[in-house]
Amino acid sequence: MDFEDTPEEAAFRAEVRSWIDANAPKHLEDQLKRANFGDMGVTSEDPIQACKSWQKKKAEAGWACLHWPKEYGGGNRTPMERVIWNQEEGIFRSLGGLFTIGQGMCGPTVMAWADEETKRRMLPPLASGEEVWCQLFSEPASGSDLAGLRTRAVKADDGSGDWIVNGQKIWTSGAQNSDWGLLIARTDPDVPKHKGLTMFFLSMKSPGVEVRPIKQANGQSSFNEVYFTDVRIPDSQRLGAVGQGWEVSLTTLMNERLSIGSGMSTGFPQLLSLCMDVEVDGKPAVQDSNVRSKLAQFAVREMGLKYTGMRAITALSKGETPGPENSIGKLVAGATMQDLAMFALDLQGQSGVIWEKDGPHDGRFQAILMRSPATRIEGGSDEILRNIIGERVLGLPGDIRVDKDVAFKDIPTSGRKKAAAAA
Amino acid sequence: MNLDFSDEQKALKEQVRRFLEDRGGVAQMRAVLTSDASYDKDLYKGLAELGVLGAAIPEEFGGVGLSHLDLCVVAEELGRVIAPVPVASSIYLAAEFLLQAGSQAQKEAWLPKLAAGEAIGAFALNEGEGRMGPEKIKASVSGGKLTGTKSPVADGDCADVAIVAARSESGAVSLYVVDLNGPGVERRTLNSIDPSRGQAVLTFSGAPAELLGGEGDGWHIATQVMDRAAILMAYEQLGGADRALEMARDYALERMAFGRPIGSFQAIKHMLADMYVSATLARSNCYYGAWALASGASELPVAAATARVSASQAFQHCAKNNIQVHGGMGFTFEYDCHLFYRRANALALALGSVSTWEDMLVDRMTTGNVAAAA
Known part of the structure; x- marks a missing residue:
């Protein structure tokens, strides 16, 4: 070693x-x-x-x-x-x-x-x-249940072979700066949901594409809504076969989780220096036994992630593929950041409420507090990641899917539940 | 960058795993737990013959002369079957004390016997309840004779020799080698949460004691040796955590409720995923520890405390949730879950409690080694 x-x-x-x-x-x-x-x-x-x-x-x-x-x-x-x-x-x-x-x-x-x-x-x-590219996957009614997406692509009736897209995407990072988008849409609502999807790419400058920034809970606007109104996409911009979109999307998602999770820091070094700086009972916080216990907890998580990353690098260095241990990265980092930020604010006392770039500790823990909820959701929520670890790493059976063999158009949704029950 | 074991070390790991499984695996632990035996003598002899006990002891002292990395992979396998043998006391601690601080004569007198499993060593430090520190040491040596009481002493019921922390005539904490089969030694076995690794009270009344290392260097040496032992013990804990997770996973696949395997329920699946996360973080931290141990890096104290805290928590987490996944069956004596639960909680206290190690970790990170944590 x-x-x-x-x-x-x-x-x-x-x-x-x-x-x-x-x-x-x-x-x-x-x-x-x-x-x-x-x-x-x-x-x-x-x-x-x-x-x-x-x-x-x-x-x-x-x-x-x-x-x-x-x-x-x-x-x-x-x-x-x-x-x-x-x-x-x-x-x-x-x-x-x-x-x-x-x-x-x-x-x-x-x-x-x-x-x-x-x-x-x-x-x-x-x-x-x-x-610059963006990824047009999530929709208001399909986040974790991505395959339940509703944006429709239908063949134009002018014989051009083009596709006409209508619908709405959401949580699109960087859409406002993008030239191109990778779009998954439903091309067949009469088959079970995973089977009726197709992948395209399109120019974000296409007529009928409208990008609206979302004002986020932390006040920033890095995510967007993207609306499609009769947007025309040439068939040459289809990726994979018609109806193969789900399979194509797995390539994207696999890369997404690897890229979000790798090399994430949880903010531990900054917390440690905060603990040397602020006081508890007239002494540096780092001397307080409760603080020390918490610090040690954060330290072993931070270092565990760091050396998990190094094990992956070791595999790469030997020309091997890194193992499933990398799937823990974002799951651990997201939750740890959020806990760490709350603990840091607690140590700052009532000043913890101040969030100014030139305020106490540059407002960095406040920024983590306010941004970390998104980390636990984006690119696979904590719950989806636990499913993935449970099913792909530990080999546990998938959940029973009540919508598995049902045509997409017949699946109850929040809006459609009443109609289905009435019928 | 190479944060992995060599192919030879992986082969050794496989060999030790086969050996332990051939001997009955976890059943060996149950056998000792339910008998009056303090450890599994046949198994211990077998490990000695396999060369495992002397893996990291130099050949000139009867060992095999491999590295501490080899001992780490052995420890992980012992942990997987929660082996009922005094390897931690005898090899990670007693032999390591002799290697780090013993005189040539002391090494020659004891290391070959420890490597061959002909003698068992123990480390007698504790003197009663509460967090251990040098101020709590009351045992003393005067004129080469030791007086005092040590409790609990892991494997003190079966050990032949102990490294004892006691005050010298000048009052300085020092270490002594004491032949436990000699005069002035009384021992009483204690009931404990994990009787497969015995605990005892050792009472010394004028037992002959020979200084190990310099007078007054006792606490310093003990800290160094316990750091090294902590990494090896973390590997045992890691092996136990992995095995407890596997047991829980296997049961979740096989046990049906509400017409489906319970592992298909997210409440169970997510519990298992969290156990996997703990075990994975612990494994990565253990690798860091192994690297520090084998290379003698200046980060060793930080790495030891990190591995120790991380692996203690992982084993406790996996062992308690293993019972939970098993439901009522997990609380029967017949199922093996409680064996892992006992060992997990006993190992979390060996070498000092988790909170003690958390405290040491922060100490070490804030005194000059902040970079290691970043």
């Missing part, structure tokens, strides 16, 4: 380090370091442009989407080299947030399901950051 690089890894790390050192936007470093959860922190210039220009610079030097093939705009590097890049990119990695969904989820889906021509057209600008 060791934490050392192999000679090849060390050489790669040195190369990466010197390139980043010479090229990173260092004028943004302080702002990025002071960023709070849910906010990139760049205020001195347009944050979207800051993200795009760093991504472009990386792409031009061959450092974008390291693990993708070169012909699609990637670096054709090993998973381990990608890990090293991420470690070395450090604080500047947060400038990649704009592209996380596109490069982490939409890109792999396009790569797995599109034809060669489409891949060569769509992937390079996604890798270089020129085009």
Whole structure:
């Protein structure tokens, strides 16, 4: 056991380090370091442009989407080299947030399901950051029950082969900044719900697409509603066969959970320094035995996540696939962050109520408190993740599905329940 | 980056697992629990013959001369079957004390016997209720004779030699090697929550005692050795946690209620998922501990406390919910659930309670090693 690089890894790390050192936007470093959860922190210039220009610079030097093939705009590097890049990119990695969904989820889906021509057209600008993607999956009536979605795509009656889309998506991160969207829609309501879905991609500039930002519980607006009114999509922008959308979506979701869960910190180092700073009974909080017990609890969770990540990296370094232990990442991190924030505010006493960027401890725990409820829901709620661990890792049977063999149009829903009962 | 065991270590793990299962697995623990035996002598002899006891003891002292990583994988397997043998007292503690602080003569006198399973060692530290600290040590040595009472002493009922923490003539906490079969030693077996690993009161009245390490270095040495033992014990706890989780999972698949396997109910499924989370965090923290133990890293104290707290909680969590998943059957003496519950709660106290280790973890993170936690 060791934490050392192999000679090849060390050489790669040195190369990466010197390139980043010479090229990173260092004028943004302080702002990025002071960023709070849910906010990139760049205020001195347009944050979207800051993200795009760093991504472009990386792409031009061959450092974008390291693990993708070169012909699609990637670096054709090993998973381990990608890990090293991420470690070395450090604080500047947060400038990649704009592209996380596109490069982490939409890109792999396009790569797995599109034809060669489409891949060569769509992937390079996604890798270089020129085009931003969003994922149009969740709907007001289908979150965890994604396959219950209702947005309809029907064949145009003009013989063009195009699809006409009507419906509504919700919780679409970054839709307002996106050029393209990966859309799952229902093409056949007469078959059971998982079987009547089809995947498309479309230009977010298409006529009939309307993006409305959602004002979130924490006051920010990173999620959106997206409305579709007679939006036309060419059949060439379909991914997978008609009716194969569920299978296609699993590629996306698998990548989503890996990318949200990996390398998450719970805010423990900041909590520890808070405990050295604030006082309990006239002494630093860290000397109080109740505080110490809580701190130790948070520490073992933070470190458990850290070394779980390192075990995954070990597998990558040996050319193996990381095991199922990675499925715990977001589940542990989300709940821990929320508990940790509540504990931090408690230690701040009545000042814990203050949420100002220039206030006590930069308002960072308040930002975690207010953003962490979303972490426990987005990309698979805690409950869905526990189902996944129970069923895929431990091999427990799935829940009994009362809607499994029922045509989608006959499934009771919140709106349809009464009608079904009356009939 | 390599946070994993080698192929040879994984092969050793398999070998030890087969050996323990061939001997009856958990049934060995039940046999000791329900008899007057203080441990399973045949099993202990078998482990010695397999070279497991001496795995991390150098060849010149009768060991096999492998590394502590090898001992970690052995510990995990012993934990999986909650083996009723005094390996922790004799190997993780007594042998480790001798290796870390013993004179050449002391090593030669005891290590070959401990490695061969011909003698059993124990660590006599505690003197009654409450959190252990150096201020609580009253036992004393004068003119080479030890007087005082140690309770509880894990495996004190079967040990041949003890490393005893006591005050020297100057009052400084020091360590002594005491032959428990010699004069001036009385012992009484105590009932405990886990009788498969015996506990005893040792009363010393003028027992010959030989200094181990420097006079006044007792607490310092004990802290170092307990850190090392904590990592090995965390591996036992990890093995126990995994096995308790597997038992619960297997039962949830097989037990039917309301016309379906109970594992299909989310209340049960999510409980099992949470047990998996605890066990996985503990495993990752144990790997960190193993790395620190084998490499002698300066992070060892932080890594030991992290592994210890994490694995104690995981084993307790999995053992108690294993009973819950089993329902009423889990509370019968016939089912094995209580065996794991007993061991989980006993191990959580060995080497000092979980809250003691939590306290030490924070101490160590805030005194100069904050970077390790970040």
